[in-house]
Amino acid sequence: MNAIHGIRAYERYAGKETVRRIEAKARPLQDMHILHMNSTYYGGGVSQLLASLTLLMNSLGIQTGWRVVHGPPDFFSVTKKFHNALQGAKINLTGRKKEIYEQVVHENAIRNHLNHDVIFVHDPQPLPLITHYRKKSPWVWRCHIDLTAPNPEVWNYLAPFIERYDAVVLSCREYRQNLATPQVFFTPAIDPFSIVNRELSESAVDERLAHYNIPSDLPLVVQVSRFDRWKDPEGVIRAFEKARKKEECTLVLVGNVATDDPEGAEVYRSLLSHRGERVIILSVQDGALVNALQRRAAVVLQKSIREGFGMTVSEAMWKGAAVIGGNVGGIRYQIQDGVNGFLVSSVDEAAERIVQLLRDPDLGQRLGRAAHETVRERFLFTRTIEQYLDLISSFEP
Numbered sequence: 001m002n003a004i005h006g007i008r009a010y011e012r013y014a015g016k017e018t019v020r021r022i023e024a025k026a027r028p029l030q031d032m033h034i035l036h037m038n039s040t041y042y043g044g045g046v047s048q049l050l051a052s053l054t055l056l057m058n059s060l061g062i063q064t065g066w067r068v069v070h071g072p073p074d075f076f077s078v079t080k081k082f083h084n085a086l087q088g089a090k091i092n093l094t095g096r097k098k099e100i101y102e103q104v105v106h107e108n109a110i111r112n113h114l115n116h117d118v119i120f121v122h123d124p125q126p127l128p129l130i131t132h133y134r135k136k137s138p139w140v141w142r143c144h145i146d147l148t149a150p151n152p153e154v155w156n157y158l159a160p161f162i163e164r165y166d167a168v169v170l171s172c173r174e175y176r177q178n179l180a181t182p183q184v185f186f187t188p189a190i191d192p193f194s195i196v197n198r199e200l201s202e203s204a205v206d207e208r209l210a211h212y213n214i215p216s217d218l219p220l221v222v223q224v225s226r227f228d229r230w231k232d233p234e235g236v237i238r239a240f241e242k243a244r245k246k247e248e249c250t251l252v253l254v255g256n257v258a259t260d261d262p263e264g265a266e267v268y269r270s271l272l273s274h275r276g277e278r279v280i281i282l283s284v285q286d287g288a289l290v291n292a293l294q295r296r297a298a299v300v301l302q303k304s305i306r307e308g309f310g311m312t313v314s315e316a317m318w319k320g321a322a323v324i325g326g327n328v329g330g331i332r333y334q335i336q337d338g339v340n341g342f343l344v345s346s347v348d349e350a351a352e353r354i355v356q357l358l359r360d361p362d363l364g365q366r367l368g369r370a371a372h373e374t375v376r377e378r379f380l381f382t383r384t385i386e387q388y389l390d391l392i393s394s395f396e397p
């Protein structure tokens with residue numbers, strides 16, 4: 001199990017000054033009672049973020065809880081369609097979909113007695129909860145989705161729920177929407193002490209790779225993501241197939257399926273025909289394997305088509321990996337093309353960059369060093385903790 005770290009442990013990465021500032025900001029908020037509500041305890045960046053955030057907030061003396069909306073498969077099928085539509089996909093927005101969504105959220109509201117000092121609702125699944133309470137304290141909608149081009153029909157349906165909130169937090173400025181509610185912008189961040197990110201010895205990396213029979217005789221090209229079309233696993237395989245005609249390598253595609261994502265199993269199955277001696281596709285829930293792969297990879301891909309933020313990018317960058325990311329959404333905030341990684345817009349570009357990095361390991365190391373610095377300066381957990389504290393403090397008592 002992972003040890004539970006208090007804020008002082010973060011001095012090692014973020015410095016004394018930052019930690020003292022966070023402690024000072026937390027002091028006036030002692031004994032406040034805060035709630036985070038989302039739709040899954042595991043799988044996906046939001047659950048990773050909440051796992052660390054809720055523990056650390058409690059260690060700062062702020063009573064912070066985490067609840068999950070429960071629902072039957074058809075509820076999550078509808079909410080995944082909303083998620084896809086918010087990222088720009090088409091949807092047939094029927095009355096039945098709205099009814100399932102609103103009914104299940106209503107049932108959750110009856111079972112959850114919320115009278116916290118601030119309530120954070122993450123993503124669209126629990127969004128309409130707010131309509132079922134006599135509102136006595138601030139409610140914040142924290143949306144982690146890439147809102148570059150939301151489907152207008154779904155957006156217009158959800159907007160009246162969103163506008164009941166006191167604030168909306170979006171990951172990137174480009175996601176700003178036409179809303180009456182104030183919008184705040186900050187990205188998630190990564191926890192250097194989580195299982196995915198903590199330091200790992202070379203022998204522990206070897207052990208994890210051996211456990212899954214991952215060969216290390218050739219350089220590894222890796223993508224870690226939920227099995228989701230937006231992560232473009234097909235594009236990753238095509239880029240790899242092109243690249244390996246020029247340079248020998250092994251592809252490892254590792255993913256998990258979040259409990260709130262009913263499309264994951266199907267996406268995973270659709271990829272299996274590509275499996276082979278040098279194409280390893282694993283559906284597992286193993287943070288230590290993710291950690292090991294990001295450390296050992298010659299190239300890490302995150303070839304997303306849409307990406308709210310993409311914690312896997314910062315996770316790999318933190319480990320000094322050479323990362324090739326899709327030139328979209330939150331990935332653009334993390335990777336500066338040619339400085340701390342590469343941004344690509346097509347399979348061909350991705351293939352070219354893979355070959356370039358396999359041929360020039362020094363380049364990969366240079367980019368990786370810059371990448372680690374970027375994360376230390378901008379995407380460590382202390383930064384996001386401070387932004388949550390600032391937001392909570394901004395509400396009148």
Ligand code: UDP
Binds near residue numbers: 287
């Ligand atoms: N992750 C994991 N195992 C997997 C795939 C992903 O532990 O097989 C973790 C990954 O390390 C990251 C999170 O799940 O912390 C995914 O977050 P990201 O923001 O990249 O994407 P999301 O799934 O939220 O769209």
